[in-house]
Amino acid sequence: MKTVGWRSLLFALAIAAAIAGVLSLPRVGNVADGIGLDILVALRYALFGSHYRTNDAQVVIVAIDEESYRRDPLADRPIALWTPEIGHLVDALVDAGAAVIGFDVVLPTTIDRLAPGYDREFLRAIHRAGATGRLVLGEIHQQEKPLLPYRGQVIAAGSSNVRPLNLNEDLDGVIRRVPLFLKADPEQVPGFALELAARFLGTPPKAAGGRDVRLGDRTIYAAAEGGLLINFDGGPGGIPRYSFADIVQCVHAGKLDYLQKAFSGKIVILGAVLDVEDRKLTTKRFVTAPDGTNEAPRCLLVPLPGLNRSDLTRSVIPGAEIHASAVRDLITGRALSQVTPLDRFMMVLLATALAAFAGLILSASAAALLVIVALTAFAVLSVVALQKLVVLPTLPVAIAALVSCGLAIAWRSAIVDRKRRALAHAFRLYLPSPAIDRLLSAPRGPELGGELRDVTVLFSDIANFTTIAERQDAAALVTALNLYFDHMAEIIEREGGFIDKFIGDAIVAVFGAPVGPSDHAAAAVRAARAMAANTPQLSFSTRIGVNSGRVLIGNIGAKRRFNYTVIGDTVNLASRLEGANKLYGTNILLSGDTRAAISDIVVREIDCVRVVGRADPVVIFTPIDTHDQTSEAQYAAALNLYRNGDFKAAADKFTALKGDAVAAVMAIRASSLAETPPASWDGATPLSVK
Amino acid sequence: MTFHFRIFLAVIFLAGLCINAAWCEELAALVEEISSDVQGVLPYDYVSAGREIDLGTKGRITLGYLTACVEETVQGGRLTVGNKGSVVAGGHLSRQAVPCPAPIRPSAAESSQSGAMVFRAPPVVSINVTYPIITVPTPGRVVIKSITGHEEPIYLESDGHVVDLANKGPPLRLNTTYLIEYAGRQLVVRVTAKATESAPVFARLIRF
Numbered sequence: 040m041k042t043v044g045w046r047s048l049l050f051a052l053a054i055a056a057a058i059a060g061v062l063s064l065p066r067v068g069n070v071a072d073g074i075g076l077d078i079l080v081a082l083r084y085a086l087f088g089s090h091y092r093t094n095d096a097q098v099v100i101v102a103i104d105e106e107s108y109r110r111d112p113l114a115d116r117p118i119a120l121w122t123p124e125i126g127h128l129v130d131a132l133v134d135a136g137a138a139v140i141g142f143d144v145v146l147p148t149t150i151d152r153l154a155p156g157y158d159r160e161f162l163r164a165i166h167r168a169g170a171t172g173r174l175v176l177g178e179i180h181q182q183e184k185p186l187l188p189y190r191g192q193v194i195a196a197g198s199s200n201v202r203p204l205n206l207n208e209d210l211d212g213v214i215r216r217v218p219l220f221l222k223a224d225p226e227q228v229p230g231f232a233l234e235l236a237a238r239f240l241g242t243p244p245k246a247a248g249g250r251d252v253r254l255g256d257r258t259i260y261a262a263a264e265g266g267l268l269i270n271f272d273g274g275p276g277g278i279p280r281y282s283f284a285d286i287v288q289c290v291h292a293g294k295l296d297y298l299q300k301a302f303s304g305k306i307v308i309l310g311a312v313l314d315v316e317d318r319k320l321t322t323k324r325f326v327t328a329p330d331g332t333n334e335a336p337r338c339l340l341v342p343l344p345g346l347n348r349s350d351l352t353r354s355v356i357p358g359a360e361i362h363a364s365a366v367r368d369l370i371t372g373r374a375l376s377q378v379t380p381l382d383r384f385m386m387v388l389l390a391t392a393l394a395a396f397a398g399l400i401l402s403a404s405a406a407a408l409l410v411i412v413a414l415t416a417f418a419v420l421s422v423v424a425l426q427k428l429v430v431l432p433t434l435p436v437a438i439a440a441l442v443s444c445g446l447a448i449a450w451r452s453a454i455v456d457r458k459r460r461a462l463a464h465a466f467r468l469y470l471p472s473p474a475i476d477r478l479l480s481a482p483r484g485p486e487l488g489g490e491l492r493d494v495t496v497l498f499s500d501i502a503n504f505t506t507i508a509e510r511q512d513a514a515a516l517v518t519a520l521n522l523y524f525d526h527m528a529e530i531i532e533r534e535g536g537f538i539d540k541f542i543g544d545a546i547v548a549v550f551g552a553p554v555g556p557s558d559h560a561a562a563a564v565r566a567a568r569a570m571a572a573n574t575p576q577l578s579f580s581t582r583i584g585v586n587s588g589r590v591l592i593g594n595i596g597a598k599r600r601f602n603y604t605v606i607g608d609t610v611n612l613a614s615r616l617e618g619a620n621k622l623y624g625t626n627i628l629l630s631g632d633t634r635a636a637i638s639d640i641v642v643r644e645i646d647c648v649r650v651v652g653r654a655d656p657v658v659i660f661t662p663i664d665t666h667d668q669t670s671e672a673q674y675a676a677a678l679n680l681y682r683n684g685d686f687k688a689a690a691d692k693f694t695a696l697k698g699d700a701v702a703a704v705m706a707i708r709a710s711s712l713a714e715t716p717p718a719s720w721d722g723a724t725p726l727s728v729k
Numbered sequence: 730m731t732f733h734f735r736i737f738l739a740v741i742f743l744a745g746l747c748i749n750a751a752w753c754e755e756l757a758a759l760v761e762e763i764s765s766d767v768q769g770v771l772p773y774d775y776v777s778a779g780r781e782i783d784l785g786t787k788g789r790i791t792l793g794y795l796t797a798c799v800e801e802t803v804q805g806g807r808l809t810v811g812n813k814g815s816v817v818a819g820g821h822l823s824r825q826a827v828p829c830p831a832p833i834r835p836s837a838a839e840s841s842q843s844g845a846m847v848f849r850a851p852p853v854v855s856i857n858v859t860y861p862i863i864t865v866p867t868p869g870r871v872v873i874k875s876i877t878g879h880e881e882p883i884y885l886e887s888d889g890h891v892v893d894l895a896n897k898g899p900p901l902r903l904n905t906t907y908l909i910e911y912a913g914r915q916l917v918v919r920v921t922a923k924a925t926e927s928a929p930v931f932a933r934l935i936r937f
Binding site: 208358362 | 755756759761771772773774775777793795796827828829830831832833834835836838839840841842843844845846847848849850851853854855874876906908910915917919
């Protein structure tokens with residue numbers, strides 16, 4: 040966790056206010072809220088399924104559908120000429136006890152001029168329904184000239200039985216609301232859905248302050264931009280559709296029982312449910328169902344086969360379903376309401392501020408993870424709230440949080456972390472990267488102190504460096520040394536170690552601290568082998584000692600000046616082993632502790648030695664490239680004789696290993712001891728070199 | 730073609746339009762109520778301006794005017810329907826204003842969409858001939874149906890640009906309205922009660 044300066048705090052507050060302000064702009068807020076609601080409706084459907092069932096629906100649609108166009112006697116006839124059949128339908132619905140009939144179609148013309156009396160029965164039927172308040176014709180007010188039902192229909196039905204079919208379109212072109220009241224002269228008029236609901240409930244709608252509406256004992260809360268926010272159900276949606284073609288045949292056949300069962304006491308909307316015309320993008324766009332899934336049981340006609348594809352789910356739904364959904368919400372009291380603009384602003388502001396602080400005080404990945412987890416939780420909360428009919432500003436909050444978190448991370452990266460990066464870059468030349476990271480992330484500065492830790496120490500030195508230095512020009516030597524150290528450092532860091540210090544031509548490297556590979560011994564041996572293999576290209580030969588054990592590691596020194604380093608006998612032994620390479624003709628020597636910690640590297644046990652300054656003998660090993668079992672067994676046997684003090688036999692066996700440099704060294708040493716046996720012998724070769 | 734001949738053709742064309750076009754006879758009012766003793770008019774009939782209705786001594790009619798927010802009730806006498814009101818001779822006229830449609834002014838957001846369909850009547854013409862000539866842009870099938878659906882459709886194939894019923898089909902019935910279809914397009918044609926079997930060519934033309 041990082042500390043936050045006052046400049047960062049100011050930045051967080053500024054971006055919180057700015058983002059909350061932008062997301063509260065009417066145009067931005069409208070689109071963000073709308074898309075958020077669409078997503079929530081889809082999530083709710085995924086989690087809870089459909090809320091409504093078709094068999095207890097109070098709102099139904101008689102659909103002028105594709106089948107109606109294809110069936111006799113209406114096939115291929117303009118719908119404007121269907122008025123006799125529509126008149127029969129209205130009569131039948133009234134007889135069947137329909138509560139209200141709504142026309143979601145507008146017939147602005149008549150052909151009575153040329154066919155006198157053609158609309159007579161239609162007009163009589165709508166007069167009959169209108170006189171009892173059971174009919175609402177639709178009208179459309181978009182341009183200067185409205186699209187009204189032909190004036191004769193208005194006279195027949197009654198001018199108070201005509202209501203606007205207008206919808207509220209959001210800025211993204213999606214329908215999420217229907218108007219409750221529309222502005223008119225001298226007083227506002229109810230929209231189509233509100234009028235149908237009011238007729239059904241038997242109570243006139245009244246303005247309830249602001250844009251809200253009182254309907255009986257219920258208050259309908261208007262959306263922020265006005266209108267009723269429709270609570271679209273996912274999937275089929277629970278509004279049954281009756282094919283106009285089937286109902287017309289049913290009416291002609293006098294099937295009153297069917298008609299009563301289907302329409303008695305219900306709101307019936309006559310509307311178009313066609314493949315192309317009058318289909319809208321709505322809140323339901325992500326969770327629609329294939330056309331035909333809401334089809335009610337038929338009265339007479341068997342559905343025409345092949346009209347609807349069961350595998351085709353379209354994002355657009357018929358306008359009649361929009362009005363029907365709004366009416367259902369009004370009569371069931373399940374319309375949606377939004378939080379107040381102030382609450383919305385505060386939620387967005389809070390989300391922005393919290394996400395910005397997360398971005399400032401946490402690492403980028405931790406902040407991103409925290410914000411995503413928090414937003415997921417908020418989305419779940421929003422779905423639950425939607426079930427309770429309250430719409431939370433989910434998408435604005437999500438946008439605010441993500442943007443502010445991103446900006447905070449960018450700010451920190453660009454302004455605050457720039458100094459840290461520069462510092463880290465500079466100190467990476469002196470300290471291991473993990474130690475720098477730990478230093479920079481610590482709440483306080485570095486202090487004296489360390490820890491005991493099991494590590495592997497690698498000590499390397501250039502063979503015969505003094506001789507080389509005497510022969511070479513100083514500048515060329517420095518260039519060669521730098522090249523050498525570059526390569527060695529690269530190998531060490533690649534294996535997860537860090538260079539503790541350079542001592543002349545020597546390197547002290549540590550594996551397993553301050554953080555490092557758990558297989559630090561193997562990593563050190565791999566590094567040692569790579570270093571030894573690379574040195575011939577660099578005109579040097581490297582000798583390396585590797586030892587594993589417990590060290591004291593940390594900030595060691597005086598209060599005013601200290602180093603991050605390791606101290607302990609483990610380091611000393613590594614140094615001694617490096618020096619012992621000279622005696623055995625090897626490049627790498629490993630201690631027994633290191634050998635014990637590795638398993639997949641082939642080694643040869645060279646000898647047992649007693650180094651300067653250390654009483655206990657140490658078994659030493661060297662890694663080998665090929666494992667010739669016969670030779671290794673012979674060496675092991677010779678070594679066993681050597682340790683047991685049978686120097687003559689040991690010398691013979693070592694000598695028998697032709698071409699083996701280490702065996703040759705051991706053969707000479709065994710022969711020497713055979714000639715002048717030591718006073719006491721415990722199997723450990725005393726080393727005089729450091 | 731001389732200038733005067735062009736003028737002559739234009740006059741002939743306009744005369745043809747006036748004969749054919751429905752808008753020569755605009756509807757003026759809807760009969761909302763009518764007593765049963767009045768002949769020739771039924772409830773929910775539209776009546777045109779200039780139409781005279783004899784109510785006798787006790788006849789009663791209520792008219793709702795299409796272009797005026799006015800409702801008239803006439804008791805007895807003879808009335809002549811006007812565009813916004815009647816002239817009554819020998820009867821009693823009572824006139825009352827009825828609510829006009831409220832001028833609704835929706836907001837911009839409420840004006841851009843409406844979840845509804847508008848179904849307008851197809852183009853309509855009236856003809857005074859029972860053997861019309863139908864002109865089509867390209868050869869194809871022409872179907873003539875009575876809009877009441879009580880008669881068998883007439884199917885005609887045009888091999889050129891003209892289908893002359895005098896050569897290819899039966900006569901259309903007097904006082905009947907037909908739906909004529911060609912290549913997905915539709916026309917409603919009213920054969921008047923005064924239609925004759927023959928007429929000048931321009932008066933017989935029905936154009937798609």
